[in-house]
Amino acid sequence: MANELSDLVLYDPFTAALIPLPPITGFAPCIQGVYGDEGKIVGYRYGCYMIERVHDVQSLGGYFYDKVVLSGPPSTCRAVALVIHLDGKRLSFARIGDTYWQQVSVIRRNGDSFADCIYHRGRFYAVTMEGILKSWDFSGPDKPRKKTVIAEDDNDMFDDPVITRYLLSTPWGNHLQVRVFLDTHQGNNVRIEVDRLDLKSQTRVALSSGKALRGHAAFVGQNSPGILSTKEFPKLRPDCIYFTTPRLRERHAFEHRRNQWSGVKVYDLRRQTLEDAFPSSGGLYGTIFPLEVWFTPSLI
Structure with missing residues (x-):
């Protein structure tokens, strides 16, 4: 979560425990603090652009960050936090206890941005809107190794x-990519395809929609995703993907209001249908400022 100063904190909603991550000014030189007479932060400037505009201390927390992924529980071995930020153009990391963020990747070309990131089998992976997949290994003492x-x-x-x-x-070891298409011939104007990412051959392998999840249910959104067995959780629908409101940047996604995607949806891969999982009040700006996140309570 972002606190009242737009700094990221790790928050357990069930115990109210807080673990601070480096402050937003730790994204230097991208973010610069503006200080009042008493030395307190009263606002921020984008050091990378729009230097003349001062943003209030709370506003950046709502749109500067896109997604944060952890390498593991924050209590173990100084876990790494990887964050997509600045409209998906930058990727930075910090270890629990650090005082600043370190940038690991920048997309400078127009038309592309980071769409999602994940921690999979000891490495972080990030995919761009154009489908380019990169990985980072943080296991060594030096800078992360990029591939x-x-x-x-x-x-x-x-x-x-x-x-x-x-x-x-996936629990069975596969690394999957979910592509969401704007398809006006489908119900709700959405079609979804799933690929297996073969990391050895560095290729995408198309999967049958009905077999991609092997009867499981998947959860995706602006925070860490997951896959659950519908045998262990029988109220979930098999071979379905549950979505929180996606943060959409592409202008064509809003043309003629064909894709007013807000609220929590469930997509049935076998029937190729997108439905409301339950009522939501995401509103017109749901895809610009998504509201919903997934929580996984600990039963220990």
Whole structure:
């Protein structure tokens, strides 16, 4: 969560425990603090652009961050937090206890941005809106080791635009990519396809929609995703993906109001239908400032 100063904190909603991450001014030189007469922060400037505008201390917390992923429980071995920020253009990390963020990747070209990131089998992975997949290994004492896993842009392969992407780590060891298309021939104007990302051959392998999740239910959104067995949780629908409101940036996703996607949705891969999981009040701006997140309570 972002606190009253727009600094990120790890928050357990069930115990109210808080663990601070580095402050937003730790994204230097991207963010610069503005201080009042008493030395307190009264606002922020973007050091990378719009330097003349001062943002109030609370506003940046609502839109500067896109997603934060942890390498493990924050209490173990100074876990790493990886954050997508600045409209998906930058990727930075910090270890629990650090005082500043370190930038690991920047997208400078127009039309692309980071769509999602995940921690999978000891490495962080991030996929861009164009389908480029990169990974980082933080296990060594030096700077993280970066690798481009899939370098080819796959956007030109499809007639329908890809409006967002997600990454999933499965219990059976596969690394999946979920592509969400704007398809006016489908109900709710959405079509979803799932690929297996073959990390050895560095290729995408298309999966049958009805078999991609092996009867499980997947959860994706602006915080860490997960896959659950519908045998252990029988009230969940098998071979379905549960979505919180996605943060959409592409302008074509809003054309003619064809994709007013707000609230929690469930997509049935077998029937190719997108439905409301339950009523929500996301409103018109739901895809610009998503409201919902997933919580996984500990039963220990």
